[in-house]
Structure formats: C-alpha cells, structure tokens
Amino acid sequence: MSRGSVKGNGKAARRGDKNAAKGPAVSKTLLIGAGAAFALIFGVFVAVTSNTPPAPPASAIGGPFQLISQTGQQVSEKDLLGKPYLVFFGYTHCPDVCHTTLFEMSEILRALGPDAKVGGVFVTVDPERDTPDVLKDYLSSFDPRIIGLTGPRAQLEPMLRSYRIYSKRAPGKEEDYAVDHTTVVYLMDKNGRFVTSFNVGRKPEEAAKDLGRYL
Incomplete structure (x- = not known):
C-alpha cells in the first residue's frame, strides 16, 4: 500500500x-x-x-328576581338598572362576616362620595327571621344606598341559584341558629350584568377607584 x-x-x-x-x-x-x-x-x-372548575361566564351570574325591600316595596332587577351595584348575601343574625362586609361596602361608597350613582344590595339567606322591619333596623348602621331584600323562600331560592349562592341552616335551637353561606361580593354593571367578584377588603379609596371605572 x-x-x-x-x-x-x-x-x-x-x-x-x-x-x-x-x-x-x-x-x-x-x-x-x-x-x-x-x-x-x-x-x-x-x-x-x-x-x-373554570370561572363561570358573565351570563351565568344574576337574573330576574322579585323581592321585598326593607321599606316594604317590591324590588326587581329592573329597579337596579342605570348604575353599577355590589351584591352581597347574608343575614342579620350573622356573628361577624356579614356586618364586616357591609361596613366595608359602606366605606367604599363613602369614598366615592354621596353623589356617586352606585348602589349596594344585601340579600338575606334567612328570610324566616329577616323581615323587612328587621332588615330596616339592621341596615340603618350602614350607607343608605345599600338596600335589603327579603321575601318568601319560594321567591328567594331562584335568586340564590342564579347568583350561585350556597346557603344551609346549621344545627341549633329553634330561634338561635347560624346559616352557612357564600360570602362573595358581586359587582354588577349599570345594565345589570355580572362583571366580577369584588374585593371589598382593600383600602376603601383603592376599591372606590376600581368601582368608579363602571360609573
């Protein structure tokens, strides 16, 4: 080679x-x-x-209702149109969460000013005890723009379902019982459509600025 x-x-x-x-x-x-x-x-x-589970679409929250306010007037979803509003479900015998949430909602409305076209709705999950008079006395401690709603259980249940609210009476005495319930606060726009769950636990000025975008 x-x-x-x-x-x-x-x-x-x-x-x-x-x-x-x-x-x-x-x-x-x-x-x-x-x-x-x-x-x-x-x-x-x-x-x-x-x-x-995925977040529910906007159309899955809210719907028609016909209940009674703390002043004894009939109120439907149509009466709330024209301004954004916060919706919270609770009851007057609630030991802490309901009072705290309504106070926070009141502080947010106060931060927006008395002339702001915005509202709040407190819907009872305990209509057996929360009559219009009871609601009226209870809500006198909060911003007057927050209205209370109650009514016969048969009229209330459809609203609870349409807002995806869990509510169940806990064991207790006949007149002294608690109610387990969803504590989310909903923001609805001026057309009555669901926007988002709203964090009322922030500083009132911060939450008011956020809510003000929907005025």
Whole structure:
C-alpha cells in the first residue's frame, strides 16, 4: 500500500471521528426538543383535564328576581338598572362576616362620595327571621344606598341559584341558629350584568377607584 493511500485513509478516519463526535450532540438536542414538546403537550392535557372548575361566564351570574325591600316595596332587577351595584348575601343574625362586609361596602361608597350613582344590595339567606322591619333596623348602621331584600323562600331560592349562592341552616335551637353561606361580593354593571367578584377588603379609596371605572 502506498503512503498516499495511508494518508488519505487517515484523513477519512479523522473525518469519521468528527462526525461520530457530532452524533451524540445532535441526538441530545433532538431529545431536549422532544422533551420540551412532551412537557408542553402534557401541561395542556393537565389543564384541560384538571378538576378545577373554570370561572363561570358573565351570563351565568344574576337574573330576574322579585323581592321585598326593607321599606316594604317590591324590588326587581329592573329597579337596579342605570348604575353599577355590589351584591352581597347574608343575614342579620350573622356573628361577624356579614356586618364586616357591609361596613366595608359602606366605606367604599363613602369614598366615592354621596353623589356617586352606585348602589349596594344585601340579600338575606334567612328570610324566616329577616323581615323587612328587621332588615330596616339592621341596615340603618350602614350607607343608605345599600338596600335589603327579603321575601318568601319560594321567591328567594331562584335568586340564590342564579347568583350561585350556597346557603344551609346549621344545627341549633329553634330561634338561635347560624346559616352557612357564600360570602362573595358581586359587582354588577349599570345594565345589570355580572362583571366580577369584588374585593371589598382593600383600602376603601383603592376599591372606590376600581368601582368608579363602571360609573
């Protein structure tokens, strides 16, 4: 065999070694790319099949109702049109959460000023005890723009369902019992459509600025 043949074969061998060296790097890159793609697909799969329920669409909150205010007047959803309003469900015998929430709502309305066209609605989940007179006395401690609503259980239940409110009487004495219930505050726009759940636990000025965007 000539020297030239040996030299040529040596170069070819070195080129082969270089290509062989590139092989694992290329394979590693492909594996990383494939792994990233699998992770993305798996993430989408988990999100789609997750047990966490999606947020309800705006149309899923709210609806027609016909109840009685603390002044004895009939009130429907149509009477609330023309201004944004906050809606909260609770009861007058509530030991703490309801009073605190209504106080926070009052502070937000106060921060907006007395002339702001905005309202609040307190719907009882305990109509058996919360008569119009009881609501009137209870709400006298809060902003006068907050109206109370009560009525026969048969008229109240459809509103609880339309606002996705959980309510259940807890065990207790005949006249001394608690009511477990949803404590979310809803923001409805001036057309009576659900906007979002509203955080009333913030500084009143901050919450008022947020609410003011819907005036």
